[in-house]
Amino acid sequence: MQIGIFKETSPGEARVAATPETVKKLSAGGKHQFLIERGAGAAAYIPDAAYEAAGAEVLEADAIYQRADLLLTVRTPSPSDLGKLRQGQIVVGMLNPFDVDGPNGLKALNARGVTAFALEAAPRTTRAQSLDVLSSQANIAGYKAVMLAANLYQRFFPMLMTAAGTVKAARVVILGAGVAGLQAIATAKRLGAVIEASDVRPAVKEQIESLGAKFIDVPFETDEERECAQGVGGYARPMPASWMQRQAQKVAERIAQADVVISTALIPGRTAPTLITEAMVQSMKPGSVIIDMAAGKGLNKDGQIGGGNCPLTVADQVTTQHGVQLVGYTNLPAMVAADASALYARNLLDFMKLIVDAEGKFTLNLEDDIVAACLMCHAGELKRNA
Structure with missing residues (x-):
């Protein structure tokens, strides 16, 4: 052949x-x-x-x-x-x-x-793991997202104790704990950051914590929320509005304290969910960094496709909004x-x-x-x- x-x-x-x-x-x-x-x-x-x-x-x-x-x-x-x-x-x-x-x-x-x-x-099954292109490339994307953030963030990631004083560790929030999110947690941990992570699926809590991050827990209140949280085929499912509102409030509190946010939430065949609002960006400290791995697949401020998990993201560009750098690269594995x-x-x-x-x-x-x-x-x- x-x-x-x-x-x-x-x-x-x-x-x-x-x-x-x-x-x-x-x-x-x-x-x-x-x-x-x-x-x-x-x-x-x-x-x-x-x-x-x-x-x-x-x-x-x-x-x-x-x-x-x-x-x-x-x-x-x-x-x-x-x-x-x-x-x-x-x-x-x-x-x-x-x-x-x-x-x-x-x-x-x-x-x-x-x-x-x-x-x-390809189905997300054990037999198909060796040819799972989404996982192999998402793993690389999660790694590169952290390296980009470390490069753009104008402070250290690890805590350093020096003769000139102590430098606090960077606080990193990771939204979505699929393959990319878990690799981002592992990479940020190696660099010495303090990490918190959020995901709709309760099953990933142990994975998040095993990598050294704290799980941002949003309890489920209805059977519908619990059912959606189980996901399907290895992917998260769209969650009910009631849970999304509670999650947004909890995540907003953590983002306001974060130095770096890495957002990985994607659902194949659907518009990427909005997880980081403009108000959340405004609440962040000047010089903070957002790596939006859903860039180009979410809604922008005008309600059109072109944003990401944050509507302020611009696909394939690095922009500064409200003193925060937003990274919208759409092909991290190619880097x-x-x-x-x-x-x-x-x-x-x-x-x-x-x-x-x-x-x-x-x-x-x-x-x-x-x-x-x-x-x-x-x-x-x-x-x-x-």
Whole structure:
């Protein structure tokens, strides 16, 4: 099988879908040939020579579109590149399964007659952990969020006792304790910060506390609140308004005392919830930092998509509002491109084992729950409508 890898064209995207490690592993049996676009790994500090040493052929993009049977990608190909896809080609990557109608959404992919797999749709099960791209990339994002905050915050994170006096430790509040939030807690703890964290799911309290943070507890008062708090498929569910009001009040008290806030609340396929209001931002000390990891997926001040967990956030910009720095970067994993690419490429490698048989041929086994969940379109049929 001829497997194509392209240089990503999305603005700010530095990751690549294969590394010399995964190229070598897949090429070992002689059943696959990798075709790598020239410069595909440059932004992740992987030179073309490293791919060639692993057994890949380095060439231009147009030749790859003509020859490849299967394309591994980080993002959905751009609208201009979609026109180069051939009927029957296979595309595997992070294809944003919730975007059906966009210019490079699922309908546009389906119109090309390709078979497309979106790895974000993989079930959150033990068997699927090794190919869980959301977790591998969120883990990196949580780490990078703390490093960005530490860089922007004009004071130390740890408590320091010096001859010139004692410097207090930074107070960090983390909203959302999924994969990104837990990694943010662990990273901030390593830097010596005092950490508090909030999440709607009571099950994560032990995880939060095991990492050295204090859980901001908002008790449940109704059966509806308890049911919603259990989440579904490893994700939080939208909570009732009564609980959200109580949480907002409790979180507002903690944010007012915080030096850094890292907000990670996202629900796939839905608008990101507003957790940090303008009034909360105003209550923070000058020089404080907010890292809004939901940037671009929440409502802004005008009620339009473009904000984040805070309506003052501006996607892909660092702004200052009421003396507080708001960070709205929308692709934190791409800022750690080398490791992000390595983990993502391994995710793809494990998924490939489910769709390629021992002879190196594509096989579509819809009895496999992972394959069925990730399949977005095949033979002109769109499998995902919302």
